[in-house]
Amino acid sequence: MNGKDLVVLGKFGAVYGINGWLKVNSYTDVPEGIFDYTPWQIQLQGNWRQVQISSKKRHGNGLIVKLAEVSDRDQAQLYVNADIAVERSALPQLAEGDYYWRDLMGMAVVNEAGYHLGEVVDMMETGSNDVLVVKANKSDAFGKTERLLPFLTDSVIKDVNNAERRILVDWDPDF
Secondary structure, three states: OOHHHEEEEEEEEEEEOOOOEEEEEEOOOOHHHHHHOOOEEEEEOOEEEEEOEEEEEEEOOEEEEEEOOOOOHHHHHOOOOOEEEEEHHHOOOOOOOOOOHHHHOOOEEEEOOOOEEEEEEEEEEOOOOEEEEEEOOOOOOOOOOEEEEEOOOOOOEEEEEOOOOEEEEOOOOOO
16 A cells, blocks of 8 residues: 555554453544544554554543454553544545645745745644644745645635745745
C-alpha cells in the first residue's frame, strides 16, 4: 500500500486490559467518527497493512478497539503508537470551496501583488475561523519567520489552486 494514497485519521494508544484491546486517539472532529471510515490501514515496521476491527466501544472519555488478529496484551503491544489511516477514496467528497487541511499543507501562499509569503506548515482552529500557519521564506523582505492568516474565503483567501499547489491571498506581507 502506498502511503501517499492514505490519510491518517488517528493513532493507537496504550494497551487496555489483558485481552488485546487498544486505546484509540482519533483525529476526527467527532472522535467516534474514526469508526465511519474503513478499512483501516496501519503502519507497522515501515509497512502499511489492513486490519479488521472485531469490536469497538467508548470507554470513559476515550475509545478502545479489539482487532481481529490480536488476542492478548503482548500482541496488542506491537500496535501501540501505530498510525491509523484510510484510503483517500474512503473520505467524503467536499463541497466546492471546502478543503481538507492535509491538502493545504505545503502549498505556496502568494498575495495579489505577487509577493511569495511562504508555505503552509500547519492549520489552527480558533472557533471563529481556521487559520493558516505560513512559514516565511528565509530571505523574507519583511523579516517575518511565520505568518498567521485567517482562512476566510470571502475576504482573505482569493483562490486555492490544487493543480499549482498555490493559495492566492489578499494580505499585506508586513503583517
